[in-house]
């Protein structure tokens with residue numbers, strides 16, 4: 207496999223622009239989301255907002271075959287759900303995955319997703335979503351120079367499995383920059399100290415897919431939609447980040463609370479998506495919001 211690209215600070219500044227728009231678009235989706243909407247309505251919102259900003263939705267025509275501008279993955283759909291006539295109902299959970307590119311400004315990609323609550327989902331639905339959200343925060347806290355991809359995978363796996371959930375193996379995070387999907391492949395499971403050693407300037411996504419049941423995947427015959435083989439609920443969160451000299455910078459971090467998803471003020475409480483923390487720090491912060499790891 208080709209090597210992970212090391213980016214300059216000038217390149218990171220350009221990547222950050224695409225990431226900022228992706229993050230802002232996700233915030234907008236959260237504000238508009240409600241029961242009765244179709245997944246196609248979300249597609250229209252993302253498509254139009256992106257074009258208004260002189261950017262382009264990277265999924266559209268991806269690999270010559272993805273037909274829409276965003277992925278919308280409802281309930282047992284793990285990822286790559288295609289927007290359409292499906293109406294969102296009270297109690298659904300839905301991942302919305304936004305990837306933005308500025309074709310006229312160097313062609314940098316920003317990739318981020320979150321799982322939202324439609325109305326008032328069940329405690330089990332909230333469980334898998336919150337476990338997934340926290341697992342990504344822990345992974346981000348582990349992302350720093352000298353750490354390995356195995357450390358990141360382990361942070362996710364040990365937490366998710368300790369909470370009775372499972373980690374999807376069939377899809378990974380990925381290097382990102384002027385290409386959508388490049389090396390390295392970022393597994394959401396693994397063992398500490400194994401795999402690629404991280405260096406400042408590496409840019410990649412972390413995007414754990416966490417299931418309430420078993421980790422096995424099945425596919426719909428549309429060629430894209432991945433669902434849980436046991437039809438259990440699945441959640442996903444994704445950020446694009448750069449490794450810095452002392453940790454990581456979450457390029458798709460949000461500057462506000464994600465409506466219909468974050469029922470705690472995560473933006474004020476947690477690393478990540480907000481600031482860099484070492485493991486001990488992350489644990490302390492998570493303990494403060496009632497999560498023990």
Ligand code: MF3
Nearest residue numbers: 265268272277286303305317
């Ligand atoms: N955004 C997805 C990811 O996180 C990829 C979607 S590809 C598409 O990597 F074609 F399905 F949109």
Ligand code: CO
Nearest residue numbers: 317411413444
């Ligand atoms: Co991605």
Ligand code: CO
Nearest residue numbers: 303317318444
């Ligand atoms: Co994505």
